[in-house]
Amino acid sequence: MLPLHLGSPMFIKSFVKTEFGFRPVSVEVALVPGVSQIQILGLADQLIKESSRRIISALRHQGFRVPPGKQVLVNLHPSDLRKSGQGLDLAIALGILLESEQIELQNFKTQEDYCYGSLSLKGEVIAPSDLQLLNYENFSRKVMSGQSDKSWRFTVEEVTELRSLNERSVKEPCPESFSCQETTFNEDISFEQPMARLLAMVALGEHPLLIAGYAGCGKTTLVENLATVLNPPAPKAFLEAKKCWMLSGRDLQTRPVVQPHHSATPAAMIGGGRPLKFGEISLAHGGALILDELLEFNPLVQSALREPMEKGVIYLSRTGARQMFPADTLVLATTNLCPCGHFQPGATYKCQCSSLRLRQYIEKLTGPFLDRFAIFHLYEKPKLDFKMTLKEIKDWVQSGKEFQKQIRGQEKVNQKLCVSELLDELDESITDTLIPYSKSHRRRQSLLRVARTLADLETSETIKQAHLEEAQRWTASDIYKLERFRMEDFAMR
Template identity: 40%
Template sequence: MDKSKSLLEPALLSINPMKIQSFIKDQYSLIPVEVEVSCINGTHDFDIMGQPDAMIKEIKSKVFSSFRSSGLEVPTQKKIFINLRPNHIKKSSLGLDLPIALGILWETGQLPLPKQEMPFVYGELGLDAKVYQPLDIDFIEAKLLEDDYLYTGPSSAPLDFARFEFASLKEFAAGSCVEAEVLNYKQSYPDADEIYISRELADLTAVIAIGEHSAIFAGPKGSGKSTIVENLAKALKPLDTEHFSELKQIGKYFGEDRQHRPIVSPHHSSTEISMIGGGAKAIPGEFTRAHGGVLIMDEFLEFPTRVQEALREPMEAGKIHLARAGERRTHPADFLLLATSNLCPCGDFYPAQKNRCVCRLTARQRYIEKLSGPVLDRFQIFHYAANVKDCDEVYLPSHIQAIHQRQAEFANESLSSKVKLSDIEERLHEKTDLNKNQYFGNLSRRRKKACFQLALSFSRWRGENRIRQEDFDKALVYSVKNFEQFRYAISKSL
């Protein structure tokens, strides 16, 4: 026998290992990993490379036991090398048993090669060769599979991606795979409350929903602040399939089966870590849970100061950075913030109006000063909610339907709150004269941007994409004048 040829044979086998695609854990989903399987003649060895965790290292015993239970050959006369790519990532997974087992069977020629060049496989193996779906299988994003399908165990409920299921290795070897049902998710929102609101409030809720502007509603108790905010969250437009899929993955991380964009309403006693996230592994908090949806902070001034201050980064950048010992994470946190607040401890105060407030002047000022200037400045809208009796101008459910119709008309346009200031200035109507208003010369860039973006939303609510003078006049009230009135009230000790 030619000794040089015998030395080359193992090398030739290792040049073209069997390649399979599977999944490992990420923050909110499962991400693809390439499983390379190479079997070389020689003294038996079984080695898994690519930074596997302890659970993955236990796969050898399960694989060989399942082979024996199925009557398949256990390759005891071969060196088996498993490589998990990319190699620089530490890997943890519940479903690498099946891809490694099938990879060995395909590599050793015990099963015919699949038609798919690099098949997707994800599943758990029992010692008796039964195949199970991992508990986190619904974290797989449908877009990762594209036109491919997944080999896995039988499921108890439909999933939103194509797959072939089988109950055991013996069934798979016999070609008994079943094409499973694919579930198509549809977004559906809960019905709005059957109430009536004023025309002014209806217009405001419409522009908030159309442009997704952050807003704070302040006023006495019983003025309907919380009711309006909760119904406003139901008026947001549905997302496209790709973005909604991302929100579903985040929802699964928090144990939610989402049918619509998230509406998160934490209690004002929530701690800083529960809101921001943190801990030894820098896990996400309520800010990330609200990503892509609405964060409702009822009784805003009752939240701890550190929680309020932590809103600066997500409101500005749409994400939050967490750094802990040996761990750095960036979590998504792009949400619409809707806040409500009373203006005094007893909840009855309203500026420039006769009211029943019994609080001392110093108590009112201390209460309102809980809201810091930088946090307040990041809200685009400030609205004073007054008690309105017997209002029957606009029926809210019908109004929300009208909002959805207007959103559909501008579905291909960027949200007003995301449009750059320079782009908005190009949409000014030729008869719009900003110099008529004394406020514009003294506005900060952030206030000016908020005013322009809100004016664009008012124009879209009218059905146009060109900003008129009347749009600016309305936008100034909510984005500038009400803020100035609030600051003046604080400076004068109310």
């Protein structure tokens, strides 16, 4: 008996959808003797499997056919990945047409260019809505798809129906439509010192902030306004943020600011579930996460946020596989220090809470979590009658950013600088012994980072002694005050 000659299989490049965007796949099409039908192999979901009947109908309406006496085998690589997606129809149909020599394709390299489109029963090619996800991947090849009024960051060759696969119209990339627009802010609201200084410092350096104070002192207004005067995020971070928003069904035009309610569960904050889904911290990626009334959140939220606050990413596991989600955000938190909201260490007490309730409340703020905040500030009534409008603060922050870029040649924010980089920037007159003592490495890092921001706000190329002393007040003094209070004052109330 003569061996069967099956020919070399055809490969077309396409995409499938995963928990976090698109992944390239190879669609292998082979014709083997058998009943005329399409068999899809390689862990495809129901959505993809249904496409075989649609493709047969589309081919017929367009004057093509599945070759009689041949079975079409479609194998999706890599074979171990579960696959879903709306756009494999076009790749499979193209593979059949090329393999059975029913068409010749011009100016399209099947080894390099991609195909992503769904088909109507009559063979019209449609651009699937999830193709937009590809805008947020690092992708620069050509894609063949249906017509759409959307903007793309890559070249799309639009095709209307299967019989006109060689009459494609080229749509050039339009990267500018994906840039971050400016956030609107309340120009006229003003802040007294030292709050205005705190606002400028956090906005420029992007240092995580926890501000504690009695109810009605204005801490929520402060952080909400702070989030509106941040400098634009890096383009890469903004694209990742747009992708997260798109995956949750929303569009993002400005730097994201996310303010979850304190009833949010740890899973809602960092992500989880089945299918795996990211949380609020990923929606805040590249922007700010406001945690108003931090101690009212589930205590597990604090431990859940520690890793992403440190690393800027979050790893979630599902059936043995680990998926990384972006989670690089500026955390701005506020809290009362007692359940009634009136307690303030060292101030005249209007607080009605019992010592036990007060202790239980404050002890909800764990040391390791507090350590993640570069700045911890106990609100005090301002003593100076000097105010700055938010417009003035924003201008100050922008000129600080210009100084960082133009004079110091630094692109990243100060919160991302490491200790060795910062030590190099100390004024010559400062020796190690002049750097205030810190209990933890993180506190020392925060001290130097905040001092660098204070120097930038004053357009000073080096970090001076005065910057270190002020940074010590913002990064450590109030933590010591709180710790002292925890040890001594409870008994005295």
